[in-house]
Amino acid sequence: MVNFRDETSSGSPNPSYGTNPFPTVNEPQVTHQQPGSVKRKYNNDPLVIHPVDHPGLTLTTAVLTRETYFGWCLSIQLALPAKIKIGFIDGTFPRPIDQEDGRQWGIVDSMVRAWIMNTIDIRLQRRFQSTKTSRDLWLEVKSRYEGNNGPRRYYLQKDIVILQQGRNDLEEYYSKVRLLWDEMFSLKPVRRCRCGGTKTDCDGCFLETEMLQDDEENKLLQFLMGLNDHYDYVKDQILMQESWPAVYKAFTMLQNVEKNNYSRSVQQDSSMYVREGNDRRNYLDKSKSKNSICNHCGGKGHLKEKLFQTSRLPGLVETTKRKTE
Known part of the structure; x- marks a missing residue:
């Protein structure tokens, strides 16, 4: 005889009629997570650090100097969104109120600041070492190179x-x-326009x-x-x-x-090369024929294959042969 466990004794509600009181292996076990322990996704969470990310990472090949500020600024603004970290410098992702998230935010912000410092010319890095956050560093650079333009x-x-x-x-x-x-x-x-396109016939x-x-x-x-x-x-x-x-x-x-x-121009050059090749080939053929000796008549300047008289005018061939002799 099988004894069923009384669910009411544990304080949980009785199973409804027609349901299996024993949990099966294939049934998914639902776990409830606390709001602060939600699993972060790398694709959309700026607080996640990828395994390949480190403070010595070269974010971009552009180096900040007195003359390259504009190109450097565009390169930084292009590279940080790929890392989901642009909010650290433009102010759209401030430090969270939650203590755990705030601690993680400080770690990631320090890494972003290190990335930016790596792209600054070594002769200029001293001027920005006193900044505390990556946004402070970004604003300091902009104030130095965009203040009096x-x-x-x-x-x-x-x-x-x-x-x-x-x-x-x-x-x-x-x-x-x-x-x-x-x-x-x-x-x-x-x-x-100050209306921003909200008015008609402005x-x-x-x-x-x-x-x-x-x-x-x-x-x-x-x-x-x-x-x-x-x-x-x-x-x-x-x-x-x-x-x-x-x-x-x-x-x-x-x-x-x-x-x-x-x-x-390519077509003209190719046709010119072909013409030059044909001219050179004709010149070589002529120079070769001048020094060649006919095996049929013994004459110079032609070959037996090109001597058309051998098949049509045999008398003329004999005359030519006697002249060469």
């Missing part, structure tokens, strides 16, 4: 005006001028559109003025259009023309 704007505008394509290919020249424009925009953004939004259009046209002129002279006919076609295209569209048009010219 008047001289930097002056030299940027000067570089944009005097920039020429020269020996650079089209894509390299476009990348250089685009980088200068982006840095100038970060220092002096285009004015925006004069401020209309002026904003006009200013953006003027800025794009000025960039197009700057880009075209720096091109080499062999693009003049393409520049004329672009400027003769009623509405000027965007800079990237003009770059695409020029790139297509450059590719067509390159393929045409």
